[in-house]
Amino acid sequence: MSDRPNAGSSGRRSGSSTEVALIAMAALLASVPAAAQTAAATAALRQAMFVAEDHRVSDEAALGPLFRGLASRDPAVVIQAVRGLGRMERGALIAKVAPLLADSRPAVRAEAAHALGQLGQDSLGASAALEALVPLLDVTGQDPLVLGAAVRSLTRLPIPLPERATGAIKRVINRTEPATLVLDLARGLEAASRRASAAQFRDPATLAQLATWARLTTTVPANLAGPIRRAAVQALGRLDKNNPAELARAASDADPLVRHLAAQWLGDTAAIENRRERLTALLADPDWMVRFAALRAWGRHFQATDCGPLVRALRDPAPNVGLAAIDLLGRPCPAAANAADALYTLVDSLAGSQRGAVSSLARWHRGARAMVSLARIVPNRVRGVFARAAINETWQVRMYAARAAGIVGDADRLRDFLADRDDNVRQAAIEGLLRVRGHGADSVFMAQLRRPDYQLVMTAAQALEGTPNKAAAGTALIAALERITAERKETSRDVRVAILERLAEVGSAGQAPAVERYLADFDPMVAGRAAELLTRWTGTARTPRPTRLAPMPVNWAEAQRLRGSRLRLTMAAASGGGTFEISLYPDVAPATVLRMVQRARQQAFDGLTFHRVEPTFVIQGLSSGANEYAGDALYLRDEIGALAHERGTVGISTRGRDTGDAQLFVNLVDNLRLDFNYTVWGRVTEGMDVVDGMLEGDVVERVEWVR
Numbered sequence: 198m199s200d201r202p203n204a205g206s207s208g209r210r211s212g213s214s215t216e217v218a219l220i221a222m223a224a225l226l227a228s229v230p231a232a233a234q235t236a237a238a239t240a241a242l243r244q245a246m247f248v249a250e251d252h253r254v255s256d257e258a259a260l261g262p263l264f265r266g267l268a269s270r271d272p273a274v275v276i277q278a279v280r281g282l283g284r285m286e287r288g289a290l291i292a293k294v295a296p297l298l299a300d301s302r303p304a305v306r307a308e309a310a311h312a313l314g315q316l317g318q319d320s321l322g323a324s325a326a327l328e329a330l331v332p333l334l335d336v337t338g339q340d341p342l343v344l345g346a347a348v349r350s351l352t353r354l355p356i357p358l359p360e361r362a363t364g365a366i367k368r369v370i371n372r373t374e375p376a377t378l379v380l381d382l383a384r385g386l387e388a389a390s391r392r393a394s395a396a397q398f399r400d401p402a403t404l405a406q407l408a409t410w411a412r413l414t415t416t417v418p419a420n421l422a423g424p425i426r427r428a429a430v431q432a433l434g435r436l437d438k439n440n441p442a443e444l445a446r447a448a449s450d451a452d453p454l455v456r457h458l459a460a461q462w463l464g465d466t467a468a469i470e471n472r473r474e475r476l477t478a479l480l481a482d483p484d485w486m487v488r489f490a491a492l493r494a495w496g497r498h499f500q501a502t503d504c505g506p507l508v509r510a511l512r513d514p515a516p517n518v519g520l521a522a523i524d525l526l527g528r529p530c531p532a533a534a535n536a537a538d539a540l541y542t543l544v545d546s547l548a549g550s551q552r553g554a555v556s557s558l559a560r561w562h563r564g565a566r567a568m569v570s571l572a573r574i575v576p577n578r579v580r581g582v583f584a585r586a587a588i589n590e591t592w593q594v595r596m597y598a599a600r601a602a603g604i605v606g607d608a609d610r611l612r613d614f615l616a617d618r619d620d621n622v623r624q625a626a627i628e629g630l631l632r633v634r635g636h637g638a639d640s641v642f643m644a645q646l647r648r649p650d651y652q653l654v655m656t657a658a659q660a661l662e663g664t665p666n667k668a669a670a671g672t673a674l675i676a677a678l679e680r681i682t683a684e685r686k687e688t689s690r691d692v693r694v695a696i697l698e699r700l701a702e703v704g705s706a707g708q709a710p711a712v713e714r715y716l717a718d719f720d721p722m723v724a725g726r727a728a729e730l731l732t733r734w735t736g737t738a739r740t741p742r743p744t745r746l747a748p749m750p751v752n753w754a755e756a757q758r759l760r761g762s763r764l765r766l767t768m769a770a771a772s773g774g775g776t777f778e779i780s781l782y783p784d785v786a787p788a789t790v791l792r793m794v795q796r797a798r799q800q801a802f803d804g805l806t807f808h809r810v811e812p813t814f815v816i817q818g819l820s821s822g823a824n825e826y827a828g829d830a831l832y833l834r835d836e837i838g839a840l841a842h843e844r845g846t847v848g849i850s851t852r853g854r855d856t857g858d859a860q861l862f863v864n865l866v867d868n869l870r871l872d873f874n875y876t877v878w879g880r881v882t883e884g885m886d887v888v889d890g891m892l893e894g895d896v897v898e899r900v901e902w903v904r
Contacts, residue, residue, distance in 0.1 A: 240754065242266060243274060247753040250281035251788050251834055253855065264293065275300075276308045280785075283312025284837055286854070288322020295329040303340035306333075310343060311839045314350025314873065323356045334365040344369055345381025346839065352389040353873060363397040370406050376417035376425070383410050383428035384841060387869050390435040404437050411443060414451075423452045424843060427867050430458045438467035448475060453484035454844065454866055457813060460487055464494030472498060480506055485515030486866070489812050492518060496525040504530035508539055516892055517812040520566055527570030537575045543567035544582050547594060561589070562892055565597035572601035583610045592619040593894045603629015608638075615641055620650035621824055627653070631660045639666045646677040651692040652826040654681070658692070658699045667703040674700050675711050682718070686830040687746060688858045690720050697726040706734040719746045749792070749831050756787035763903040764797055764879070768887060772895035777884025778903065779847050786836040786878035789849055789857070793878065794902050796829065796859055802900040809862075810893045817850055817862040819897065825850070828858025835876050842871040845888075847879040863888050 245262035254260055266278025279297055282290050294316060297309035310330060317326025333339060333347040348366055351358065358366075366389075370382050386407060389398050410429035413422050430447045433440065447459035460479045463472055476499075479491035488510070495506050507530070510522035523543065530536040547564035568586065571579045579601055586598035587610070599614040599622055611633065614626035623645060630638045643666075645657040654677055661670045678696045681689050697715075700708070715727035716739060724741035731739040764779045783790040796802055807818030809825075821827045834855040842848065842864045848871065849857040863881055864871070865888070881888055 239269075239271060239274060242269070243277060244753045246274075246277055246281055247751055247756075247787065250284060251751045252748055253285065253834060255287075267293065267297065272302050272305055275302075275305050279305065279308045279312045280838065283308075283315040284835065286315050286318050288316055288319035288325060291316050291322050291325045291329065295325075298329060298333060303342050306340070307342040307346040310346035310350050314346075314353055315837060317350070317354045320355065323354045327351065327354055327356070327358070327362060331362050331365050334369050341372070341375055341378035344372070345378045345385070348385035349381055349388065349839070352385040352392070352394075356393075358389075358394040358397065360397070363394060367398075367400075367403060370403065376421040379410065379413075379417065380421055380425050380428070383407070383425050383432070384869060384872070386436075387428045387432040388872070390432040391870060395436060398432075399436050404433070404440075407433050407436070408440075408443055411447065423454065424841075424867060426450065426452065426455050427458060428869060430455055430462075431867075431869065434458065434462040434465065438462070438465055439469065441470050444469065444475070448479060453482070453487055456482060456484065456487045457490050457866065460490035460494055461813075464490070464497050477506075480510075485513070485518050486813050488513065488515065488518050489521050492521050492525065496528070500525060500528060500530060502531065504534035504536055508534055508536060511539055511543070516562065516890075517810070520562060521812070523563060523566045523570055527573040529574060537571065537578065540567045540571040540574075541578055544571055544579065547582065547586060547589065561591045561594045561894075565594045568597050568601040569604065572604040576605040580605060580607060583607065587613060591894075592617075592622055595619065595622045596625045599625035599629060602626070603632055606633045608633045612638075612641065615645070620648055620653040620822070623648065624650070624653045624656045624824075627656050627660055636664050636666070639664050639670065643670060643673040646673045647680075650822050650824070650827065651681070651689060652822065652824045655692040655695040655826065658695045661699055662702065664703060667705075670703045671700060671705070671708055674703070675708060678715075679711075682715070684830075685719065685746065687720060687832040688826075688828055688830060688856075690722055690856070691826060691852060693720070693723050694726055697723065697730060701730050701733065704730070704734070709734050716740070717742050717744050719744055721745070746831065751788050751791060753787065756783045756791050759783045759790055759794060762794070763882070764793065765901045765903050766802075767898045767901070769896040769898040772892070773887075773890055775884060775887035775890075777881050777887045779879040780882045781879045782840070782877065785838045785840060786876050789833055789836055789876050789878040792829070792833055792859060793861070797900040797902050800899070801829075801859075802897060805897050807891050807895050807897070808893065810891055810895075811865075813866055814868065815848075815862040815864055816888060816891045817860060818895075819900075820858075820860050823894075825852070825860075828860050833857030833859065833876075836878065837873055837875075838877065839873075840877040842868040842875065842877060845881045845885055846877050847881065848875040848877055851875065865889065 242262060242265060246266050249260060249262045263278045263281050266274050269275050279294055282294055291313060294309050294312050298306055300306050310333060313326040313329055317323045330347050330351050333343060348369060351362055351366060372378055386398060389395060407429045410425050411433060413425050417425065433443050444459060444462055447455050450456055463469060463476050476491050476495050479487055482488050492510055500507065507522045507525050511519050513519045526536045526540055543563045544567045568579055568582060583598055583602055586594055589595055595614065595617055599611065602610040608630065611626045611630040615623050617623055627642060627645060639661060642657045642660045646654055648654060658674060664670050674696050678693060681693060709731055712727050712730055716724055718724040718727065721743040724743040728739040728741040759781055760783055762781055765776055767776045768774055781790045802819045805819050805821065806823050807816050808820055808823040809817035832855055833849055835851065844864055844866050846864050848862050850860040850862055851857050
């Protein structure tokens, strides 16, 4: 069955639209020279493969273009076909891809190895993928590209690796060249260190090899030496936690990203000698990311007896370090630290941000975050600031004030915040009021179900768990479900599933007619939940029959024309200004690049924010609602590939497979745990300093496509 709705024949007399198109193509090809025919046929095949992959088709006939691509003489076509099949993540397709491991072209074999790593994510396919991949490592003269791909795929399979697999990997990791292979091997062991087979790589020889890689400097190109050392140090930090020599070396590395990893290593719960002295040294590091990680490690191990470094860090010139200190001071400190006084001074500074929204953007963060920390340790000292925070022109200040009010249990103020003009403020107030009033506030929660913001509605539905007011809640939930469904947005899945889950608790068989229509919903997950609900209510098994929305058209040729182009993001002056540019990767993520360029040309991103800033992890933004649940209406499919989530690479935020909504994130460090899980569709090639300086709520003035 096709994923397109109403995809049947348009009638026997005139032929289907597909048949008409094929006849027209045949006529066209007959009129051009043979070479041009070949080029046109290849272009048509690549477009058909692109559509099949993008639509996530399932039946053999619909997968036909990808299967035909496997037999092409053009390696670029074969690689596209293999990659597309791998992205289906269906173990049943391993039999189609595995023969490509014997292809004469190393690039094809490597892509097939990566694809098997994805197909092996299916629990039924993991063993088959392993059986196909292990022999690659024992082939004499195997190309380094293939060896690296095989190791990275084996070490991410969701099953414990048998000894013959780990033995094959260990026979490969003593290779010292080329540097690209060493990088793949280091990243493979880093992946293994996070999985069930980690203990099998704690042998002395493997740890010694990792230590060698962690020291690589001049023997490999500089652009590879840093990533190799970072992957090796991450693996050592898990496999050999009590190695003081390697920890000390990492803490003195020339690369601040390696020193940052050493600070994280010191934050581990394992017993580490001289932890305090080592952290004290890193707290004075010239790089703010190192100081940030060291500060958090200090908070974990020494805050109960010494908050001095945290209080001193409030004056750190790097805003994110000061904000980390504020958050940490929300936990108990010795009285001598005077943490409460320091926090109150910051909270009091919010009084100076009433000159308008523009001026307050640069100064609200410390005071707003200090409100929450002060509420945790000295509740009575923060109550007096809620009134002025409630009228602050920056909505984020009001949101943090709502969080603080929830901590201190100020029900009256929380009710005020539930009337705020910004739904993110209301969402924070719901969480607080639920803790303070419980189901005594159910009528207020039900009222929020009428609001447009998905995150707010979802939070309100969750707040009604266990409500005694079942009839009223059921009526309000059905109304919200109908209103949101009418918007016809794939990205409404999370909120609609949350509503159906609550209806399963508070609803009754009398509401079955209202839920009946969702058996044919455009979202298969919603249709499935509706079937479960109706089966429970009526006692008769119901079957979902979803009718998918038409996917957004994709054009392979148009995507290829975007090669060499960039997106330029200009930040608002009140958010610090500056620009950064993202070089696009249409070869590996064509659908994503097409959508992001289209949205930029529509000026859909102009004026939006980076609502999530997690130092030493990512920044995330371009949400129309400045939260996780608001974005483009149609989902973007994942375009998983072998590109690692290195510092500066750009990905798409998702909430499960193939649920991208055009919110982007930028990796601030090497986030290797994101590899093969999130699309990499570009890289920041100019202005990374602007990215590093981003703060929560910073506004994007405009996003431009640069040819």
